[in-house]
Each structure stands twice: as C-alpha cells, then as structure tokens.
Amino acid sequence: MDLSEYEKVKFELADIVRIAAAKVSRNSDPKYGEFQEFVARLAEDRFNLAVAGRFSRGKSSLTRVLEALMTLLRLTQQLAHRLHFPSKRSDVS
Numbered sequence: 001m002d003l004s005e006y007e008k009v010k011f012e013l014a015d016i017v018r019i020a021a022a023k024v025s026r027n028s029d030p031k032y033g034e035f036q037e038f039v040a041r042l043a044e045d046r047f048n049l050a051v052a053g054r055f056s057r058g059k060s061s062l063t064r065v066l067e068a069l070m071t072l073l074r075l076t077q078q079l080a081h082r083l084h085f086p087s088k089r090s091d092v093s
Contacts, residue, residue: 010045014042017035017038017039017042018035020035021039049066051063
C-alpha cells in the first residue's frame with residue numbers, strides 16, 4: 001500500500017467513525033468520546049504497536065531499532081523544516 005492509498009483508506013475509515021459517532025448521543029453515550037478520540041488519533045497518525053514472541057528472539061532489538069528510526073525520522077523532519085523555513089533573523093554583522 002502506498003501513501004496515497006493509505007491516506008484514502010484512513011479518510012474513509014474516519015468518515016465511517018464520524019457516521020457512527022453521529023448515531024450516538026453526545027451527552028448520554030460514553031462511546032461518543034471514544035469515537036472522537038479515534039478520529040483524532042487517525043488525524044495524528046498515532047497507533048499502538050504490540051510486540052510478542054518467544055524468549056530471546058529479538059523483540060527488544062526490534063523495538064530499539066524502531067525507536068532509533070522514529071528518532072531519526074523526527075530529526076529529519078526538523079532539519080527539513082528548518083531548511084525550508086529558515087530563520088528570519090539576519091546573521092550579517
């Protein structure tokens with residue numbers, strides 16, 4: 001699945017959840033808040049990842065690599081933002 005397909009599926013799922021949320025009462029049904037939270041998480045592209053497996057099979061190594069990749073991604077995004085939107089202050093003396 002490429003990024004455009006992912007986005008399409010994500011928006012379709014958000015629409016389905018919004019329709020379901022519209023069917024429940026905002027004040028009396030606790031599910032309404034859960035629907036809203038789910039849509040917010042979709043918008044933020046947040047998700048939970050569970051890793052399970054046998055003893056000494058690399059679960060911790062996998063999670064460390066994933067954490068390192070996420071850190072690298074955040075740093076790359078920050079660098080790209082700074083390069084694209086440089087500071088307005090002048091460094092010329």
